[in-house]
Amino acid sequence: MAVVGAGPAGLFTADELVRQDRLPVTVDLLERLPVPFGLVRYGVAPDHPKIKAVTRSLQKIVEHPRVRFLGGVGFGAELDREDLLRHYDAVVYAAGAPADRGLGIPGESSPGCHPATAFVSWYSGHPDAGPPFALDARHAVVVGAGNVALDVARVLAKPARALERTDMPQPVLDALAVSKVTDITVLVRRGPEHTRFTTKELRELDELDGVAIRVPPGEAEPGGGPLDRTAENNLALFRSWTGEPAAGTERTITFRFWRRPVEVRGTPSVRELIVERTRLDASGALTGTGEREVLPAGLVLRSVGYRGLPLPGVPFDHERGVIRNAGGRVVDEAGEPCPREYVAGWLKRGPSGVIGTNRMDAAETVALMVEDLIGDRNGSGGPPIDALLRERGISPVTLDGWRRIDAAEIELGRRAGRERTKITDWAELRRLGGVPG
Amino acid sequence: MTFLIGPECVDVMDRSCVRVCPVDCIYEGARKLYINPEECIDCAACEAECPVQAIYFDEDVPEELSWAVADNAAFFTEVLPGRAAPLGSPGGAREVGPVGADTPRVAGLPRAADG
Numbered sequence: 124m125a126v127v128g129a130g131p132a133g134l135f136t137a138d139e140l141v142r143q144d145r146l147p148v149t150v151d152l153l154e155r156l157p158v159p160f161g162l163v164r165y166g167v168a169p170d171h172p173k174i175k176a177v178t179r180s181l182q183k184i185v186e187h188p189r190v191r192f193l194g195g196v197g198f199g200a201e202l203d204r205e206d207l208l209r210h211y212d213a214v215v216y217a218a219g220a221p222a223d224r225g226l227g228i229p230g231e232s233s234p235g236c237h238p239a240t241a242f243v244s245w246y247s248g249h250p251d252a253g254p255p256f257a258l259d260a261r262h263a264v265v266v267g268a269g270n271v272a273l274d275v276a277r278v279l280a281k282p283a284r285a286l287e288r289t290d291m292p293q294p295v296l297d298a299l300a301v302s303k304v305t306d307i308t309v310l311v312r313r314g315p316e317h318t319r320f321t322t323k324e325l326r327e328l329d330e331l332d333g334v335a336i337r338v339p340p341g342e343a344e345p346g347g348g349p350l351d352r353t354a355e356n357n358l359a360l361f362r363s364w365t366g367e368p369a370a371g372t373e374r375t376i377t378f379r380f381w382r383r384p385v386e387v388r389g390t391p392s393v394r395e396l397i398v399e400r401t402r403l404d405a406s407g408a409l410t411g412t413g414e415r416e417v418l419p420a421g422l423v424l425r426s427v428g429y430r431g432l433p434l435p436g437v438p439f440d441h442e443r444g445v446i447r448n449a450g451g452r453v454v455d456e457a458g459e460p461c462p463r464e465y466v467a468g469w470l471k472r473g474p475s476g477v478i479g480t481n482r483m484d485a486a487e488t489v490a491l492m493v494e495d496l497i498g499d500r501n502g503s504g505g506p507p508i509d510a511l512l513r514e515r516g517i518s519p520v521t522l523d524g525w526r527r528i529d530a531a532e533i534e535l536g537r538r539a540g541r542e543r544t545k546i547t548d549w550a551e552l553r554r555l556g557g558v559p560g
Numbered sequence: 561m562t563f564l565i566g567p568e569c570v571d572v573m574d575r576s577c578v579r580v581c582p583v584d585c586i587y588e589g590a591r592k593l594y595i596n597p598e599e600c601i602d603c604a605a606c607e608a609e610c611p612v613q614a615i616y617f618d619e620d621v622p623e624e625l626s627w628a629v630a631d632n633a634a635f636f637t638e639v640l641p642g643r644a645a646p647l648g649s650p651g652g653a654r655e656v657g658p659v660g661a662d663t664p665r666v667a668g669l670p671r672a673a674d675g
Contacts, residue, residue: 131582142654176601180583321604323561323617352613356620479582479605486579 129154130161132468133217135485155197169289194520204436220469224428230387239426248545258302260421267426335372429474451488520556562597564632568614577606594635
């Protein structure tokens with residue numbers, strides 16, 4: 124089996140495949156990057172070491188004797204769909220949802236207005252991260268109501284000394300240490316009860332040294348309708364933050380509700396964000412009231428949704444940003460299954476849930492695979508991919524290569540008194556991974 | 561800090577939580593499921609899946625259920641009926657399988673049909 128992508132979805136898929144005992148399988152994990160773990164490595168906030176500890180479980184999957192890690196092998200670059208279908212009995216696409224949804228408002232492309240993921244990639248030390256963030260503005264606005272928005276706001280607000288022990292690259296720590304950002308607004312287009320923040324992560328804000336959390340009076344008001352337990356817990360927290368912040372704090376995070384961005388203004392870079400008040404109409408849909416407000420903003424980060432990217436040759440639902448599928452079986456436009464092709468994770472269901480959600484999701488896909496492939500002798504029967512890779516001059520980063528990268532990062536961290544310091548340079552990662560120059 | 565499973569789970573054991581736990585730290589007793597506080601990474605995946613909202617973050621546990629925090633941990637640290645040693649942190653519920661016992665407090669709870 125080939126699994127495309129070695130993030131949580133791909134790894135849980137590999138795990139389910141080798142755990143089931145109806146079909147004897149070996150799994151090749153084809154990963155574009157030289158390193159495994161996807162968003163656990165490049166998305167989970169560096170100051171959340173406990174969640175990062177899931178890495179230990181994921182590492183066990185990478186080390187399974189019937190699983191082979193092949194890093195630096197990208198779909199559509201090093202290998203394409205035909206290659207995989209020729210060399211494997213089945214393929215599972217688990218490449219995630221890396222594309223960010225825009226706000227769709229004027230001025231959005233101005234310098235200073237970025238996807239939150241660009242900021243996350245930068246502080247996570249992703250080898251493809253863009254230029255460093257210059258944090259020289261006082262006001263930052265984060266648009267979004269999920270945990271990514273919360274991570275970004277927290278990293279901006281935290282004193283740099285509180286991040287020194289994380290695995291952030293040194294240049295990132297240096298930039299955060301001289302950050303001028305003091306006022307961070309989290310802008311939520313709907314009400315406090317619609318936020319998708321995990322209560323625990325919201326409550327964590329209360330523990331931040333020198334950071335005041337604030338909600339303007341009258342804004343933490345739900346729009347009506349029944350509330351589930353998470354909504355009630357979140358609402359109680361927002362209400363506890365209502366009012367003016369305590370004096371003497373270095374930085375403030377302000378939650379704003381029932382406001383949607385309508386225009387980004389400022390040249391040459393962002394200076395302000397125009398927002399419009401919102402409410403729910405009779406049908407429960409979000410609508411603008413026409414009432415506008417100007418928020419000062421030298422940095423705007425948006426986290427309002429993510430989508431998968433089409434994989435060349437694989438049926439794609441452009442509206443939802445996922446591969447066309449039925450429960451994980453890839454299907455064509457007419458809904459007919461595409462034999463031997465499957466999908467798991469965000470690329471299957473869209474960007475929802477937390478890391479563990481992918482375990483259940485992978486189990487669903489693998490159950491269908493086993494059902495389809497058991498007794499099926501129409502597999503490729505093709506030779507292992509190795510000869511093809513050699514022919515194309517591709518040297519994948521194997522488990523040993525990943526172990527060398529891992530050891531080098533731990534050693535780099537040890538010298539700085541931390542658990543790990545990430546290596547961010549493609550060439551260095553490849554060199555350590557054993558890819559010949 | 562950890563997540564734990566309250567008595568709402570007793571005689572329900574839907575197991576949706578087990579299927580989403582990325583570190584496989586939810587263990588099966590005879591009448592109820594238990595989260596291993598040493599192995600849990602606080603990811604909150606299970607909380608959203610529980611059909612009877614039995615899963616709590618320890619700081620959110622209502623006063624009347626506060627006993628469940630220690631009880632949940634006791635499942636792993638105490639010797640359960642019929643066993644020779646505490647379960648400890650075996651590192652994965654799938655390998656362990658159903659434990660077939662509960663903490664004394666849970667074992668003593670009335671069955672729904674009784675009450």
